[in-house]
Amino acid sequence: MKTAASVGLLGSAFAFAEKVQQIPQKPILLSDSCPSNSILYNGECQPAILGAQSTTENIQLNTTITLEEARASAQAHENFPWTFLPECYSNENQPDPVCVFSDQNFAGGRGIFLITTTPLAYQMLKKPAFSQPEALSRINQHANPPFEEHDFPSKGRGLIANKTLNRGDQIFASTPLLITNPASYNLVESERLRLGHRGVDTLPPATKDLFWKLLDHFKGDPVEDRINTNAFDISVDNVQQYAVMPEIAMMNHDCRPNAAYFWDEDTLSHYVHATQTIYPGEEITITYINNERKRADRMKHLKTNWGFDCTCSSCAAHPVFAAESDARIQAIEDISEALNDWTDSSKATPEMAELLLSLYQQERLEASMGVAYKHASEVYSSFGDRYNAIKYAQLALELLHLDRGFFDVDIKFMLAMAKDPEQSWSWKKRVGHKRLEGESCGHAH
Numbered sequence: 224m225k226t227a228a229s230v231g232l233l234g235s236a237f238a239f240a241e242k243v244q245q246i247p248q249k250p251i252l253l254s255d256s257c258p259s260n261s262i263l264y265n266g267e268c269q270p271a272i273l274g275a276q277s278t279t280e281n282i283q284l285n286t287t288i289t290l291e292e293a294r295a296s297a298q299a300h301e302n303f304p305w306t307f308l309p310e311c312y313s314n315e316n317q318p319d320p321v322c323v324f325s326d327q328n329f330a331g332g333r334g335i336f337l338i339t340t341t342p343l344a345y346q347m348l349k350k351p352a353f354s355q356p357e358a359l360s361r362i363n364q365h366a367n368p369p370f371e372e373h374d375f376p377s378k379g380r381g382l383i384a385n386k387t388l389n390r391g392d393q394i395f396a397s398t399p400l401l402i403t404n405p406a407s408y409n410l411v412e413s414e415r416l417r418l419g420h421r422g423v424d425t426l427p428p429a430t431k432d433l434f435w436k437l438l439d440h441f442k443g444d445p446v447e448d449r450i451n452t453n454a455f456d457i458s459v460d461n462v463q464q465y466a467v468m469p470e471i472a473m474m475n476h477d478c479r480p481n482a483a484y485f486w487d488e489d490t491l492s493h494y495v496h497a498t499q500t501i502y503p504g505e506e507i508t509i510t511y512i513n514n515e516r517k518r519a520d521r522m523k524h525l526k527t528n529w530g531f532d533c534t535c536s537s538c539a540a541h542p543v544f545a546a547e548s549d550a551r552i553q554a555i556e557d558i559s560e561a562l563n564d565w566t567d568s569s570k571a572t573p574e575m576a577e578l579l580l581s582l583y584q585q586e587r588l589e590a591s592m593g594v595a596y597k598h599a600s601e602v603y604s605s606f607g608d609r610y611n612a613i614k615y616a617q618l619a620l621e622l623l624h625l626d627r628g629f630f631d632v633d634i635k636f637m638l639a640m641a642k643d644p645e646q647s648w649s650w651k652k653r654v655g656h657k658r659l660e661g662e663s664c665g666h667a668h
């Protein structure tokens with residue numbers, strides 16, 4: 224199940240933008256030992272920003288310089304990490320300036336721009352994605368993709384498989400064209416938009432084309448609209464941000480998807496893998512939402528946050544089938560809760576976990592089954608059943624990796640479980656618990 228902290232399509236940022244108050248500015252002040260408009264980097268004060276002090280009515284654009292001048296200024300400073308002198312804005316609501324930092328050399332020349340504060344931008348430079356270019360050797364390999372673009376009448380462009388994909392096959396792994404910090408919504412709208420436009424202007428030409436090819440669903444400002452339609456919710460150093468990867472932005476939503484994605488903070492990359500067999504001609508889909516909820520709730524969420532009427536098969540199902548599906552979703556929630564009960568009065572049994580797995584499969588929720596396998600592994604462990612605990616830990620590991628990435632905490636637990644269930648905190652925790660009549664014994668075998 225996707226949590227609030229995991230990656231997901233943006234949507235909510237659009238709603239958030241509407242609520243932000245726009246208030247007058249304050250002069251930019253930087254808080255290190257360097258003079259204003261500079262930053263301590265590599266032991267030297269370097270020009271960090273090209274400042275513009277704002278007012279609600281009027282941005283003082285006369286303080287800005289052309290892109291070529293910004294490039295020349297950046298080049299004039301040895302070891303300056305950005306291709307252009309960053310442009311920044313601040314105000315009372317956002318005293319820490321928000322700037323556009325652009326690096327055209329990032330990811331072998333694909334480029335990237337960050338709209339964020341100076342400390343966070345420089346923090347990002349420490350990631351292997353920036354500091355060890357070889358960390359990206361498996362990323363952005365988009366030659367001979369296993370899919371083709373296709374136009375769907377009800378939902379626009381999407382991707383269809385052009386070869387059989389098996390569970391675990393990588394569909395792509397991409398770095399973002401841009402990462403933007405929600406703090407930018409504290410700026411007055413015209414400044415926020417200006418940073419976005421400036422950022423796009425700084426991208427290398429081929430990457431800029433990828434940006435302009437993106438869908439603008441809401442038909443507002445052309446840059447912000449493309450960000451709102453296509454951005455994913457990501458986390459960098461525990462700060463929630465939004466990122467646009469043009470490849471995954473071509474994938475449509477399905478409440479019962481056949482692919483899953485995760486964000487890897489070290490490589491600043493977004494991975495997409497098949498979670499089941501996908502045959503040539505089938506659309507490759509992801510979910511934009513937590514899809515373990517009832518149909519009306521899913522449809523409302525997609526309409527409110529993404530502005531579209533979901534047309535996937537589980538949204539379009541006959542009311543009778545939709546009601547059966549909703550009942551299974553309710554059962555998934557109830558059983559998961561029962562399996563999570565580790566008190567002495569817990570009613571959890573391995574049979575319950577088997578039912579949970581069956582419900583996930585019946586609901587075609589394979590992409591998020593990792594958590595169900597984890598429940599199964601733990602409940603078998605709690606009754607001292609070593610081999611079933613290992614079997615389900617192995618299955619959990621595969622699916623959790625595909626859905627949550629390399630460093631998820633449950634992955635660590637399942638790795639340990641697969642190795643030695645006897646060392647798990649859950650081992651034999653429920654041995655001796657009463658099981659319902661007709662069920663097999665609750666003792667270790």
Ligand SMILES: C[S@@+](CC[C@H](N)C(=O)[O-])C[C@H]1O[C@@H](n2cnc3c(N)ncnc32)[C@H](O)[C@@H]1O
Pocket residue numbers: 377378379380381437438440452453471472473474475476477529531532533534535
């Ligand atoms: C990230 S884009 C996906 C690619 C998009 N179809 C395109 O042509 O570029 C998200 C947009 O695709 C459309 N879309 C995605 N999934 C859909 C679905 N299941 N039903 C209807 N529209 C969908 C909506 O317009 C949504 O705002």
